Amino acid sequence: MTREDPRPLRVLLRSRDGRLLDLEDGGRDVTLEEFRARLQTGERLRVRHETTGGDCTLDLLLQLVATCLPKEGGLLGLLGDGGTR
Amino acid sequence: MSGGRNRKVAHLMTLLVSDVLTSRERIGVEHAELARQQRRARRIRETIENLGPFWVKVGQILATRSDVVSDAVLRELAGLQDSVHCEPFDVFEPVLRQELGPRWRAKFREIDTVSPLGSASLAQVYRVVLADGRTAVLKVQRPGTRERVYADMASLRRAARIAGRAVPRIGAVLDIEATLQVIFDCMQPELDFTAEAKHMAQGQRMARDFKGIHIPDVYLATPRVLLQSLAPGEALNKADLSVFSDKQRRRIGSDLLTFMYRGYFVERMFHADPHPGNIFVHPEHGATLIDWGMVGRIDRNLGSLGVMVLTSLAQNDARGLASAWTEMGRATPFADLLGFQEDMTRLVPLITAAALEDLDFGIALTNVLRCAAQRGIRTSPMIGMLGKSITNIEGSVRRIAPELSALEVFEDALTDVMVELARDLLSREQTARRVLELIVAGNSTVDQLRSLLRDLANRELTMRVGLLPGHGMGSDGNGILTRRVAPVLAAGLAVWGVRRLAAGGALARGG
Ligand SMILES: Nc1ncnc2c1ncn2[C@@H]1O[C@H](COP(=O)(O)OP(=O)(O)O)[C@@H](O)[C@H]1O
Numbered sequence: 001m002t003r004e005d006p007r008p009l010r011v012l013l014r015s016r017d018g019r020l021l022d023l024e025d026g027g028r029d030v031t032l033e034e035f036r037a038r039l040q041t042g043e044r045l046r047v048r049h050e051t052t053g054g055d056c057t058l059d060l061l062l063q064l065v066a067t068c069l070p071k072e073g074g075l076l077g078l079l080g081d082g083g084t085r
Numbered sequence: 086m087s088g089g090r091n092r093k094v095a096h097l098m099t100l101l102v103s104d105v106l107t108s109r110e111r112i113g114v115e116h117a118e119l120a121r122q123q124r125r126a127r128r129i130r131e132t133i134e135n136l137g138p139f140w141v142k143v144g145q146i147l148a149t150r151s152d153v154v155s156d157a158v159l160r161e162l163a164g165l166q167d168s169v170h171c172e173p174f175d176v177f178e179p180v181l182r183q184e185l186g187p188r189w190r191a192k193f194r195e196i197d198t199v200s201p202l203g204s205a206s207l208a209q210v211y212r213v214v215l216a217d218g219r220t221a222v223l224k225v226q227r228p229g230t231r232e233r234v235y236a237d238m239a240s241l242r243r244a245a246r247i248a249g250r251a252v253p254r255i256g257a258v259l260d261i262e263a264t265l266q267v268i269f270d271c272m273q274p275e276l277d278f279t280a281e282a283k284h285m286a287q288g289q290r291m292a293r294d295f296k297g298i299h300i301p302d303v304y305l306a307t308p309r310v311l312l313q314s315l316a317p318g319e320a321l322n323k324a325d326l327s328v329f330s331d332k333q334r335r336r337i338g339s340d341l342l343t344f345m346y347r348g349y350f351v352e353r354m355f356h357a358d359p360h361p362g363n364i365f366v367h368p369e370h371g372a373t374l375i376d377w378g379m380v381g382r383i384d385r386n387l388g389s390l391g392v393m394v395l396t397s398l399a400q401n402d403a404r405g406l407a408s409a410w411t412e413m414g415r416a417t418p419f420a421d422l423l424g425f426q427e428d429m430t431r432l433v434p435l436i437t438a439a440a441l442e443d444l445d446f447g448i449a450l451t452n453v454l455r456c457a458a459q460r461g462i463r464t465s466p467m468i469g470m471l472g473k474s475i476t477n478i479e480g481s482v483r484r485i486a487p488e489l490s491a492l493e494v495f496e497d498a499l500t501d502v503m504v505e506l507a508r509d510l511l512s513r514e515q516t517a518r519r520v521l522e523l524i525v526a527g528n529s530t531v532d533q534l535r536s537l538l539r540d541l542a543n544r545e546l547t548m549r550v551g552l553l554p555g556h557g558m559g560s561d562g563n564g565i566l567t568r569r570v571a572p573v574l575a576a577g578l579a580v581w582g583v584r585r586l587a588a589g590g591a592l593a594r595g596g
Pocket residue numbers: 202203204205206207208210222301313314315316317320362375376377378
């Protein structure tokens with residue numbers, strides 16, 4: 001649980017057409033799946049919007065939750081069990 | 086001797102009880118009564134100073150309770166002096182020998198015994214140079230401290246119980262046992278410096294993501310001796326800020342706020358006293374937080390309700406605030422909930438306007454706390470401490486970067502909070518994920534979220550949120566929903582609330 005080293009903050013860019021770019025990695029495309037994986041490994045991520053320059057990390061988080069979760073049971077999964085699985 | 090001391094304690098209790106009782110009527114108090122309150126407040130402070138270090142600590146904790154004592158006492162207690170005189174180093178030498186062994190001197194190349202850095206209530210602090218050449222700070226407990234404090238604790242407990250029995254109305258606003266517990270918990274690190282060292286280690290873990298926030302390294306800790314690295318720069322109340330660039334000042338200010346917000350809402354452990362004297366600043370190095378003796382801890386429910394309160398404030402939502410607050414505390418038999426809601430309807434627009442512009446969430450919280458008490462709602466003592474801590478950090482930040490936009494920092498900090506919580510959620514909690522999904526997928530309004538959150542926080546785990554009409558959800562035996570989801574929702578809510586405010590309703594697009 002403890003991560004002793006300071007984790008650098010990585011800022012990704014949300015392009016006008018909705019793609020996610022990692023400028024520190026040559027402007028490579030980052031898929032939502034990868035974003036999630038990187039988040040889970042403990043990377044500190046922030047997302048900025050290309051045009052407005054504003055922070056849109058939260059929008060991405062919500063999108064992430066919204067798009068990758070239905071695969072694992074969807075809304076109905078919630079009704080099946082409320083406890084742990 | 087001890088009889089005289091007991092008399093003083095009894096006297097102090099009498100003064101405090103009268104203050105607590107008369108401070109109930111804060112509005113429309115006559116001039117003569119105010120003057121009387123003022124005189125009594127001064128006597129309270131003097132008696133406390135006279136009784137010594139333990140009581141000074143009690144006074145400092147009372148100073149976080151705007152819901153309990155009068156304004157006059159709050160003001161007096163703010164000026165509470167640890168009127169301890171500086172004692173010669175000889176007094177402390179035996180402690181060093183007992184704690185570090187007969188060859189203790191070999192650890193130090195130099196000790197500045199002539200001018201101690203600080204002469205605190207229960208300890209004295211020296212600047213030293215270690216054998217390896219590093220400069221450090223040595224804190225040594227005054228001899229005989231522990232015995233004295235234990236005796237004082239016992240007499241406080243006795244006196245508080247007597248007062249509680251004699252004047253039952255006190256119980257309406259003050260949870261005596263919980264308050265005593267807070268006081269005793271706060272004393273612990275002063276008696277055993279290894280507890281302070283543990284707080285510092287935890288603080289360092291919390292600070293690891295911040296380039297510009299530091300906690301001194303602990304070189305050595307025993308119950309009565311603490312050796313730590315010297316904080317670079319000057320205390321914020323002494324520093325010459327003209328040598329800092331604007332960018333450096335703003336950086337430090339926003340780092341400090343973000344760090345504290347994370348403490349309040351993610352780690353739920355926070356530095357209780359981040360006043361300017363406890364924050365050292367240096368243009369390149371950034372800020373160092375010292376004095377980790379007093380920390381606050383918040384449980385999850387309190388944490389999420391706390392965020393709700395701030396959110397409601399940010400949203401200018403009096404009703405939401407009143408209900409979140411009521412759930413955070415306990416309505417006594419004397420409670421006037423409707424009155425409280427009315428107070429909030431009057432007060433919230435005023436404090437919202439001020440809070441957002443002037444970075445005054447702490448003062449806002451304190452105001453609400455006070456209204457709640459007047460309407461018979463008893464609030465957890467931790468909230469007083471939280472309010473005080475927020476007030477202090479806001480004051481400190483205002484000092485270093487008065488131009489910082491509270492709104493921006495708040496949003497920024499909470500984005501950080503949200504990312505951490507989302508990580509937690511995504512990584513480990515299947516069930517919680519689905520709940521979040523539900524919220525995102527459904528056209529939930531802030532109100533629905535709020536009622537969901539309230540249910541979670543209340544440990545009523547039936548999900549009657551209205552997202553899925555007519556469906557209840559099975560209960561969550563492990564309380565995982567409560568523990569994991571509530572804070573996430575709370576933080577999310579807060580961000581949404583603030584954004585909505587900032588974007589003038591632009592966020593409504595999603596829901
Ligand atoms: N790490 C440090 N670096 C520089 N000065 C320090 C450090 N720790 C303490 N001091 C100085 O010593 C004073 C008292 O220390 P503090 O930890 O606040 O003691 P207490 O908790 O007993 O009040 C502080 O106000 C500060 O000026």
